[in-house]
Amino acid sequence: MSLLDIAPVVPVVVIDDLETAVPLARALVAGGLPVIEVTLRTPVGLEAIRRIAAEVPEAVVGAGTVRTPADVAASVDAGSKFLVSPGTTPALVDAFEASGVPFLAGVATASEVMALAERGVTEMKFFPAEAAGGLPYLKALGGPLPQVRFCPTGGIKLATAPDYLALPNVGCVGGTWLTPAEALATGDYARIEKLAAEAAALR
Numbered sequence: 001m002s003l004l005d006i007a008p009v010v011p012v013v014v015i016d017d018l019e020t021a022v023p024l025a026r027a028l029v030a031g032g033l034p035v036i037e038v039t040l041r042t043p044v045g046l047e048a049i050r051r052i053a054a055e056v057p058e059a060v061v062g063a064g065t066v067r068t069p070a071d072v073a074a075s076v077d078a079g080s081k082f083l084v085s086p087g088t089t090p091a092l093v094d095a096f097e098a099s100g101v102p103f104l105a106g107v108a109t110a111s112e113v114m115a116l117a118e119r120g121v122t123e124m125k126f127f128p129a130e131a132a133g134g135l136p137y138l139k140a141l142g143g144p145l146p147q148v149r150f151c152p153t154g155g156i157k158l159a160t161a162p163d164y165l166a167l168p169n170v171g172c173v174g175g176t177w178l179t180p181a182e183a184l185a186t187g188d189y190a191r192i193e194k195l196a197a198e199a200a201a202l203r
């Protein structure tokens with residue numbers, strides 16, 4: 001099954017305290033969102049992926065903010081089941097393809113979409129979704145490039161997700177709204193599970 005079709009929402013999580021990784025992943029899975037993107041933006045990101053991969057087998061944990069071939073290698077070594085990047089470079093896509101792991105490379109223009117499509121890639125991350133033009137922009141890309149499907153991410157919330165999900169070229173959306181920093185700081189995993197359940201019900 002395509003990464004875009006497992007769940008309607010991919011929680012993008014920024015983990016500062018490694019101890020939160022496993023309970024956080026369990027809460028998201030319990031709420032109905034098994035696909036979890038852990039960003040490499042914090043020093044514990046890779047170790048968080050390693051722990052979730054080892055201790056939460058129901059989760060499909062991947063790495064976000066993958067920017068270099070070295071990030072690809074480290075993410076795969078940590079047990080990432082998929083890889084996500086904010087943008088696309090030829091070297092990064094070479095590394096993605098060589099890894100054998102599913103990936104969502106970031107794009108924001110028709111030329112970037114076409115460059116990836118030329119290589120046979122048909123699923124991408126549209127980033128930063130809201131800032132780059134949002135719903136009307138994605139709808140417009142679907143005219144000339146209907147074979148490509150996206151996971152828009154960046155500025156999307158529970159209230160705006162349904163409109164994105166209604167587009168034929170959107171498989172799922174990503175966002176950080178499911179894991180508010182206060183909930184993580186206070187260990188309020190019940191709140192995270194509830195936010196995940198609301199998002200899981202979108203499709």
Ligand SMILES: O=C(O)C(=O)C[C@H](O)[C@H](O)COP(=O)(O)O
Nearest residue numbers: 064065085086153154155175176
């Ligand atoms: O670092 C990356 O590669 C990312 O994945 C960036 C995230 O997709 C956005 O930061 C989403 O954040 P929100 O706009 O709060 O939902």
